[in-house]
Amino acid sequence: MDSSSESVGDDQGDYQYPWFPMGHFGINFIQTDGSKAYVEGELSRAYIKDYELLKASKRKKEEKQPAEQLQVDMDEMSLQDSVPEDNGEATDKLLEDKDMAYEVLPKWSSDKKKGKKRKAKGRYNYHSFEEYWDVSSFWVIQRTWLNDFGGQMTEENQKELLKKCDEMKPIYPIEQHENLLENPDYQNITKSLTETKEGVTFEEIYAEHCDLIKKQTENDYHIYQTKEVTRRCKDMINRVKRLGYAPGFEESQLPSFYDLNDKDIKIDKPLIKEVRYQIDESYAKKFVGDKFEESTASTSESSSSAESQIESTVPLNPKEIRFNFDPETEQHLIASNAEKLYANDPEISKYYYQRYRLFSRLDEGIIMDREGWFSVTPEAIAEHIADRVVRHNVSVVVDAFTGVGGNAIQFALRGAHVIAIDMDPVRLKCARENARVYGVADYIDFICADFFDVAATWAADKKLAPKVDAVFLSPPWGGPSYLKSKEFDLATGCCPNGIDIFDVSLKISPNIAYFLPRNTKVSQLTELAIKAKTRMEIEQSSLNTKIKTITVYYGKLAYREKSPKSSGDN
Numbered sequence: 001m002d003s004s005s006e007s008v009g010d011d012q013g014d015y016q017y018p019w020f021p022m023g024h025f026g027i028n029f030i031q032t033d034g035s036k037a038y039v040e041g042e043l044s045r046a047y048i049k050d051y052e053l054l055k056a057s058k059r060k061k062e063e064k065q066p067a068e069q070l071q072v073d074m075d076e077m078s079l080q081d082s083v084p085e086d087n088g089e090a091t092d093k094l095l096e097d098k099d100m101a102y103e104v105l106p107k108w109s110s111d112k113k114k115g116k117k118r119k120a121k122g123r124y125n126y127h128s129f130e131e132y133w134d135v136s137s138f139w140v141i142q143r144t145w146l147n148d149f150g151g152q153m154t155e156e157n158q159k160e161l162l163k164k165c166d167e168m169k170p171i172y173p174i175e176q177h178e179n180l181l182e183n184p185d186y187q188n189i190t191k192s193l194t195e196t197k198e199g200v201t202f203e204e205i206y207a208e209h210c211d212l213i214k215k216q217t218e219n220d221y222h223i224y225q226t227k228e229v230t231r232r233c234k235d236m237i238n239r240v241k242r243l244g245y246a247p248g249f250e251e252s253q254l255p256s257f258y259d260l261n262d263k264d265i266k267i268d269k270p271l272i273k274e275v276r277y278q279i280d281e282s283y284a285k286k287f288v289g290d291k292f293e294e295s296t297a298s299t300s301e302s303s304s305s306a307e308s309q310i311e312s313t314v315p316l317n318p319k320e321i322r323f324n325f326d327p328e329t330e331q332h333l334i335a336s337n338a339e340k341l342y343a344n345d346p347e348i349s350k351y352y353y354q355r356y357r358l359f360s361r362l363d364e365g366i367i368m369d370r371e372g373w374f375s376v377t378p379e380a381i382a383e384h385i386a387d388r389v390v391r392h393n394v395s396v397v398v399d400a401f402t403g404v405g406g407n408a409i410q411f412a413l414r415g416a417h418v419i420a421i422d423m424d425p426v427r428l429k430c431a432r433e434n435a436r437v438y439g440v441a442d443y444i445d446f447i448c449a450d451f452f453d454v455a456a457t458w459a460a461d462k463k464l465a466p467k468v469d470a471v472f473l474s475p476p477w478g479g480p481s482y483l484k485s486k487e488f489d490l491a492t493g494c495c496p497n498g499i500d501i502f503d504v505s506l507k508i509s510p511n512i513a514y515f516l517p518r519n520t521k522v523s524q525l526t527e528l529a530i531k532a533k534t535r536m537e538i539e540q541s542s543l544n545t546k547i548k549t550i551t552v553y554y555g556k557l558a559y560r561e562k563s564p565k566s567s568g569d570n
Ligand code: MGP
Pocket: 298, 299, 300, 374, 375, 376, 377, 378, 474, 475, 476, 477, 478, 479, 480, 481, 482, 483, 515, 548, 549
């Protein structure tokens, strides 16, 4: 483990499993309604180990699954350079009044601030046109003036001006200024005035020259900035991808896709205006090394029959629901019996051979239905999530999609009071029975209902609403085939719609932990942070050597660095 990163977190010392911030980002967006938004977040990874539980599960030798690269097409994005147009032939008419072109120049002071040389390595990221103009105005105006009207100066004054210009040249000129004198946009732009306007004075020509050069520079600065931000966006996206996330940003969200000066641009997704980030590449190296590389890329071979086999989650007649588990008639739910039951169902038997990592006390009476097997959070991951959530004065947690109780049990074991909701009576029954096995059933309230209905009831009558400190969300991901697409779409992949789920949860608490596929689009997760107006953290759960899932923390659950690092930011 990188020892430098161990000291970064504000309260990372007392966690059962180590987790580390790998990078942070800040993104300015222009939203579809034209308003601006800013999102700040962290990328982190938890290193969770459960080798013993996996070994005890006596996993069968599995067929290797074909590797599938979790690469998105952002690499191929092409950048349309803006090439300034040629201004045409410059006039070459000699002017009278030799040296007037020199005389009109404002005399420079020795104030070094104006043309200050920056010692920073690499590119300098100017924050505004004013900042760039402050650094470059003397040089760009006077060097171009010398170029155009040097013939009207004495040799001595030409030399002196050239020397001053060289001194005042910014260390990091924008691209269009790198070969300033070869750029036609900066040549002879006022010379024609001497031809067209009679009696024009050098003062007037110089004033016009200053004006036009500034306008041209401002225009070029914005073209340059757009290109620079786009370059940084692509770099950030590639770094995020190399850490094993699915970025999800589309080319149409990059600044170069639009003319940002166009006030009437119509966008259908938030447009990135500016990015700042610092991403530790050493985690990417660990990630692409042997096991990690294989781990990100897996294709689920599962057939679509799995989806059709998922039981209906809506009970037809509530009166027929029995919440008590009957071991006689419901033997099919007993997890330790599952080997035979799912012998011809490879999609589930795979989980049977990892059974103790799902529940270490599986043989003590754990019960699960088919969906429970593939959707329960592995115990060590659930332990870690509870470790992250149940602190910062969090004592009441809503588990909105309880399933068979993998997470609810761990929240309760960490000392929280849990409100456990699931609309499926069979799975909620499993959760309650499983909570008994772990001795925490008394710390959990079980509600068999649609989460949307519960949230609406609480919103409609505040007296009915409990005081909730945090909401945990682990909705269905549309069956085990969720990894089939490179990037998981929160809106269409989750069932119900993952964006609606978040919106409803926000009405209950801003402190949300969202358990999602590892290939969920980061772009959508940032959109949720905009809505929540909170910072965010996307934590990868690395189980032994494989990144299994992600948990996205919002509100006070998200990591906050005590003393932000400033150096090395992009
Ligand atoms: P997985 O499909 O077993 O991925 O899910 P894995 O292990 O990478 O599979 P492989 O075939 O690539 O080796 C990993 C974990 O995600 C499961 O153990 C569950 O905890 C969780 N999970 C999977 N699904 C399909 C769901 C789901 O629909 N909802 C929720 N909440 N969790 C799920």
